[in-house]
Amino acid sequence: MNRVKYSMVVIGGGPAGLAAALEARELGCQDVLIVERDWELGGILQQCIHNGFGLHLLGEELTGGEYAQHFIDQLAQTDIEVMTDTMVIHLAPGLITAVNPQQGLLEIEAGAIVLAMGCRERTRGAISIPGTRPAGVMTAGTAQRLLNMEGLMPGKRIVILGSGDIGLIMARRLTLEGAKVEAVAELMPWSSGLTRNIVQCLDDFDIPLLLSHTVVAVHGSQRLEGVTLARVDDNFKPIAGSERHIPCDTLLLSVGLIPENELSQQAGVELDSTTGGPLVDQHLQTTVPGIFACGNVVHVHDLVDNVSLEAQRAAAGAVRWLKSEIARQKTIPVQAGEGVGYVVPQRISLPQPDEITLLFRVKRPMVGATAVVTDGEKQVASKKLPFARPAEMAELVLEKGSLEGCGEQLEVSVVERSDSR
Amino acid sequence: MKEFTCIVCPRSCRVKVREEDGELAFDGHQCKRGETYAREEYTNPVRILTSTVALSHGPLPLLPVRTARPVPKGMLEKCMEEINSVVVEAPVRVGQVIVRDLASTGVDLVATRSIGRWSQGRC
Numbered sequence: 432m433n434r435v436k437y438s439m440v441v442i443g444g445g446p447a448g449l450a451a452a453l454e455a456r457e458l459g460c461q462d463v464l465i466v467e468r469d470w471e472l473g474g475i476l477q478q479c480i481h482n483g484f485g486l487h488l489l490g491e492e493l494t495g496g497e498y499a500q501h502f503i504d505q506l507a508q509t510d511i512e513v514m515t516d517t518m519v520i521h522l523a524p525g526l527i528t529a530v531n532p533q534q535g536l537l538e539i540e541a542g543a544i545v546l547a548m549g550c551r552e553r554t555r556g557a558i559s560i561p562g563t564r565p566a567g568v569m570t571a572g573t574a575q576r577l578l579n580m581e582g583l584m585p586g587k588r589i590v591i592l593g594s595g596d597i598g599l600i601m602a603r604r605l606t607l608e609g610a611k612v613e614a615v616a617e618l619m620p621w622s623s624g625l626t627r628n629i630v631q632c633l634d635d636f637d638i639p640l641l642l643s644h645t646v647v648a649v650h651g652s653q654r655l656e657g658v659t660l661a662r663v664d665d666n667f668k669p670i671a672g673s674e675r676h677i678p679c680d681t682l683l684l685s686v687g688l689i690p691e692n693e694l695s696q697q698a699g700v701e702l703d704s705t706t707g708g709p710l711v712d713q714h715l716q717t718t719v720p721g722i723f724a725c726g727n728v729v730h731v732h733d734l735v736d737n738v739s740l741e742a743q744r745a746a747a748g749a750v751r752w753l754k755s756e757i758a759r760q761k762t763i764p765v766q767a768g769e770g771v772g773y774v775v776p777q778r779i780s781l782p783q784p785d786e787i788t789l790l791f792r793v794k795r796p797m798v799g800a801t802a803v804v805t806d807g808e809k810q811v812a813s814k815k816l817p818f819a820r821p822a823e824m825a826e827l828v829l830e831k832g833s834l835e836g837c838g839e840q841l842e843v844s845v846v847e848r849s850d851s852r
Numbered sequence: 853m854k855e856f857t858c859i860v861c862p863r864s865c866r867v868k869v870r871e872e873d874g875e876l877a878f879d880g881h882q883c884k885r886g887e888t889y890a891r892e893e894y895t896n897p898v899r900i901l902t903s904t905v906a907l908s909h910g911p912l913p914l915l916p917v918r919t920a921r922p923v924p925k926g927m928l929e930k931c932m933e934e935i936n937s938v939v940v941e942a943p944v945r946v947g948q949v950i951v952r953d954l955a956s957t958g959v960d961l962v963a964t965r966s967i968g969r970w971s972q973g974r975c
């Protein structure tokens with residue numbers, strides 16, 4: 432069997448993997464390898480032909496492909512090695528087993544490993560939609576790939592379940608290609624997509640957004656013939672009598688993403704049941720020493736810019752770990768408190784020589800809220816969140832040294848103050 | 853009367869625009885930027901259009917493209933018609949002009965990725 436050795440191996444060549452590899456090389460890591468299962472780098476960005484990427488990190492609004500190209504072009508200027516068409520089939524601490532058509536089975540020894548496998552879409556099975564099983568029911572990302580990369584039109588009359596950004600983007604894209612998008616149904620009383628996408632993808636084309644609605648039946652035997660939508664109550668139960676039938680040949684699902692962690696689990700990496708991704712500390716180190724993780728494999732991001740930034744932090748962590756510069760005298764958990772869905776990192780390794788970026792999501796939309804980080808009774812940091820939405824990740828930076836003398840656990844909570852409106 | 857959701861900041865104000873004696877009147881915005889936004893959306897809304905064109909001799913059948921600058925919203929359909937008639941030959945470099953003056957908008961259509969020419973296997 433072929434056996435090769437690298438100081439750092441990045442699994443996945445999407446936005447997280449690209450940024451992690453580049454940063455590691457920049458920080459002086461001599462031999463870096465990216466392992467990518469697709470035939471090219473860029474990951475999901477290659478099918479995201481719409482614009483809106485890079486505004487925060489690169490200062491210009493790019494399409495997904497342009498954003499990927501920016502990093503791919505940078506990579507071409509380095510000696511970072513890339514194996515495409517290469518599938519990792521087993522992961523153990525320090526050892527990757529992969530396969531590709533040129534070399535067959537391959538063992539890759541790695542000083543440090545950065546997990547950057549991204550996520551995949553929740554499917555019909557994951558949300559248990561009742562009804563028959565005709566063709567024409569697919570995830571929004573599948574439709575995106577068919578239309579934008581393979582030149583295939585998924586259908587002519589479309590209903591979209593879920594108001595995630597990919598679903599909204601596809602509503603516009605399909606309309607421009609001549610399909611009729613009948614409606615976007617969203618189970619929650621608020622949209623899980625960005626406001627800009629609701630305005631420019633739905634309002635622009637008079638596509639109705641039905642909040643507190645879901646699909647209660649799927650009709651058709653060979654091909655989808657229609658769906659029944661119904662309004663739901665506060666407990667998400669369909670309200671009898673509110674059903675309406677919409678004829679359509681395609682149902683797109685935009686109902687969330689799941690971090691892809693089968694490999695992580697093989698290596699013994701502990702996962703967070705809320706995010707579905709590895710438990711990490713501020714260096715993005717998982718519970719297995721020497722295995723780091725970044726991007727959507729850790730938690731689902733709404734902006735690719737944040738994926739790239741997190742990847743850079745993971746790479747920095749991995750480089751320092753290789754130099755034995757990460758001290759872990761003590762690890763304390765960071766809990767999601769009132770109003771907070773989850774916080775990443777979930778743990779902080781002490782001592783803390785640098786500032787720490789906490790990323791979190793609120794549970795529901797809030798106006799005039801304040802995020803507070805507490806250590807028992809003591810407030811460690813706080814930040815005003817004038818308009819917090821679950822769809823938009825919030826960020827709070829713990830200054831250098833702010834955790835000195837800190838206790839056994841930190842908690843992040845977000846409270847709405849009605850008087851601060 | 854028309855109503856717009858302002859997307860300039862996360863407050864997402866609903867701004868109403870009315871025409872009164874040839875003047876525009878605004879209501880519902882909580883700052884000046886909302887008025888500017890609603891005025892543009894009412895008088896001349898523009899959008900960046902992204903799509904794909906057919907690609908020959910490439911490893912994929914399509915090349916993603918965008919308008920180099922925003923085009924009037926009302927022109928999107930005309931632009932799509934022209935985009936749908938284009939075939940471009942690989943290789944292509946990101947930023948390369950694919951169509952000059954798309955649908956007489958004065959705006960160019962440019963490639964949004966680089967792609968090699970198909971040779972043995974993939975490129």
Ligand code: SF4
Pocket residue numbers: 858859860861862863864865881882883884885886887
């Ligand atoms: S009107 Fe002003 S406050 Fe309201 S959404 Fe627009 S920019 Fe924000």
